[in-house]
Amino acid sequence: MKFRRSGRLVDMTHYFMDNPHRQVPLTYFSERYQSAKSSISEDLTIVKEMFEAKKIGTLETAAGATGGVTFIPSVDEETATTFLEELCERLEDPDRILPGGYLYMMDVIGDPTLVQSIGRIFASRYRHANVDAVMTMATKGIPLAYAVASQLNVPVSIVRHEHRITEGSIVSINYVSGSKKRIQTMSLARRSLKPHSNVLIIDDFMKAGGTIRGMMELVHEFQSTVAGIGVLTEAVHEEEPLVDEYTSLTKISQVDAKAKTIKAEIGNLF
Amino acid sequence: MKFRRSGRLVDMTHYFMDNPHRQVPLTYFSERYQSAKSSISEDLTIVKEMFEAKKIGTLETAAGATGGVTFIPSVDEETATTFLEELCERLEDPDRILPGGYLYMMDVIGDPTLVQSIGRIFASRYRHANVDAVMTMATKGIPLAYAVASQLNVPVSIVRHEHRITEGSIVSINYVSGSKKRIQTMSLARRSLKPHSNVLIIDDFMKAGGTIRGMMELVHEFQSTVAGIGVLTEAVHEEEPLVDEYTSLTKISQVDAKAKTIKAEIGNLF
Numbered sequence: 213m214k215f216r217r218s219g220r221l222v223d224m225t226h227y228f229m230d231n232p233h234r235q236v237p238l239t240y241f242s243e244r245y246q247s248a249k250s251s252i253s254e255d256l257t258i259v260k261e262m263f264e265a266k267k268i269g270t271l272e273t274a275a276g277a278t279g280g281v282t283f284i285p286s287v288d289e290e291t292a293t294t295f296l297e298e299l300c301e302r303l304e305d306p307d308r309i310l311p312g313g314y315l316y317m318m319d320v321i322g323d324p325t326l327v328q329s330i331g332r333i334f335a336s337r338y339r340h341a342n343v344d345a346v347m348t349m350a351t352k353g354i355p356l357a358y359a360v361a362s363q364l365n366v367p368v369s370i371v372r373h374e375h376r377i378t379e380g381s382i383v384s385i386n387y388v389s390g391s392k393k394r395i396q397t398m399s400l401a402r403r404s405l406k407p408h409s410n411v412l413i414i415d416d417f418m419k420a421g422g423t424i425r426g427m428m429e430l431v432h433e434f435q436s437t438v439a440g441i442g443v444l445t446e447a448v449h450e451e452e453p454l455v456d457e458y459t460s461l462t463k464i465s466q467v468d469a470k471a472k473t474i475k476a477e478i479g480n481l482f
Numbered sequence: 483m484k485f486r487r488s489g490r491l492v493d494m495t496h497y498f499m500d501n502p503h504r505q506v507p508l509t510y511f512s513e514r515y516q517s518a519k520s521s522i523s524e525d526l527t528i529v530k531e532m533f534e535a536k537k538i539g540t541l542e543t544a545a546g547a548t549g550g551v552t553f554i555p556s557v558d559e560e561t562a563t564t565f566l567e568e569l570c571e572r573l574e575d576p577d578r579i580l581p582g583g584y585l586y587m588m589d590v591i592g593d594p595t596l597v598q599s600i601g602r603i604f605a606s607r608y609r610h611a612n613v614d615a616v617m618t619m620a621t622k623g624i625p626l627a628y629a630v631a632s633q634l635n636v637p638v639s640i641v642r643h644e645h646r647i648t649e650g651s652i653v654s655i656n657y658v659s660g661s662k663k664r665i666q667t668m669s670l671a672r673r674s675l676k677p678h679s680n681v682l683i684i685d686d687f688m689k690a691g692g693t694i695r696g697m698m699e700l701v702h703e704f705q706s707t708v709a710g711i712g713v714l715t716e717a718v719h720e721e722e723p724l725v726d727e728y729t730s731l732t733k734i735s736q737v738d739a740k741a742k743t744i745k746a747e748i749g750n751l752f
Binding site for chain 2: 222229262265310324
């Protein structure tokens with residue numbers, strides 16, 4: 213079946229969005245549409261220009277026999293700022309203050325559209341970091357981790373506090389939770405992360421950074437390296453965080469359970 | 483900024499994929515591209531024809547002042563069958579047999595591309611079911627639930643075995659786990675599901691169906707109704723399952739830990 217340019221553009225856009233960070237040879241499209249490579253090249257120029265005009269990302273082209281075109285999604289600073297300002301406003305809703313000064317966050321993390329936007333911002337931030345895998349802590353980090361990983365086209369490793377019989381052999385470490393100074397255990401299934409991976413750690417929340425430090429240690433137990441660390445919300449803490457380099461999208465500087473106020477601002481992303 | 487048809491088609495396709503199951507007024511696009519409504523209508527016809535030709539889904543148009551166009555993603559039987567046959571082959575890999583006959587599944591559930599395809603199949607199956615929310619059980623159901631919910635444009639409610647202080651008031655029920663005949667507790671944060679919702683239950687695994695039955699009960703505790711039940715894998719069980727109507731994508735009929743064989747086939751989807 214032969215397709216006109218207009219149809220090809222619709223299908224190509226769909227294909228790229230479904231397959232970010234994956235190199236596609238031009239022959240794939242010329243066979244898919246029964247079209248000459250020169251027409252496909254022109255199509256790709258149109259898609260690329262529009263992706264860039266609309267700040268969706270870009271198409272990167274690699275020449276040669278092993279070459280092809282790769283969709284690299286990105287989020288520009290203006291779009292990210294607008295999104296994060298709105299998110300901060302939502303975070304300041306006093307209704308989320310729970311007894312003990314904890315914050316209810318499932319209205320944010322339970323919203324797949326919001327989670328996907330968050331995932332895109334992290335994926336954009338680490339788009340040139342050669343990420344091989346995303347690691348997160350069960351359970352609230354999981355939606356965020358998948359949103360990032362699907363944009364970067366890499367697998368997810370889920371770290372847990374408890375052991376599960378359905379995970380096979382596991383690697384465990386003990387770590388000191390930063391804020392409570394309690395010794396805890398975290399573990400990861402041996403086969404859920406390939407050795408020598410470059411791992412992006414994603415979590416929903418960071419206070420003292422003890423959990424993140426634990427995950428960094430776990431990464432090293434798999435002979436792997438840390439590509440980066442991204443947290444949705446960091447809570448300003450009296451002590452220095454245990455982690456030096458990380459990206460936070462939002463920062464909560466004050467929770468006053470009595471006055472029912474929360475102060476949220478954009479984190480250190482930019 | 484004015485855009486040509488080719489550019490509009492790229493951006494529209496991107497927009498629809500980002501916003502499935504969301505009605506968009508035509509004026510949105512005519513303002514976005516500074517184009518006449520008649521041109522936008524022609525664009526939409528092209529997008530719709532291509533989405534249908536490539537089995538991506540369809541555009542549904544509602545006329546009138548409150549009208550607009552909605553992208554309904556779908557997966558045709560042939561595409562789903564090919565995908566599920568490949569999945570069954572992967573499930574039959576004897577390496578996933580763990581001590582006690584348990585199966586390691588994180589290679590499947592840890593793969594975001596695969597998870598998104600699974601999400602699309604469920605979202606297609608329940609696309610006319612007026613789903614208001616997706617409910618799942620932590621932790622392995624979470625990735626699947628988000629993949630379905632993002633396609634249906636609805637929030638996710640995560641049920642847990644343990645209580646968390648960061649969830650505020652919760653609703654708990656006791657239930658009998660089907661295979662082990664043990665009394666267990668599951669709970670859901672009061673504010674994570676709106677009363678009178680129509681809830682699609684998604685889980686990774688079903689044996690006797692006790693957990694699913696528990697979630698159905700929890701749905702009723704929220705004055706809500708069950709829109710449907712979807713499980714990635716059902717294990718054939720000696721007794722009748724506790725759940726009557728459900729959709730399973732795959733079915734594991736035999737796990738022989740000694741001979742190291744697994745038999746997997748397509749579930750009851752079609």
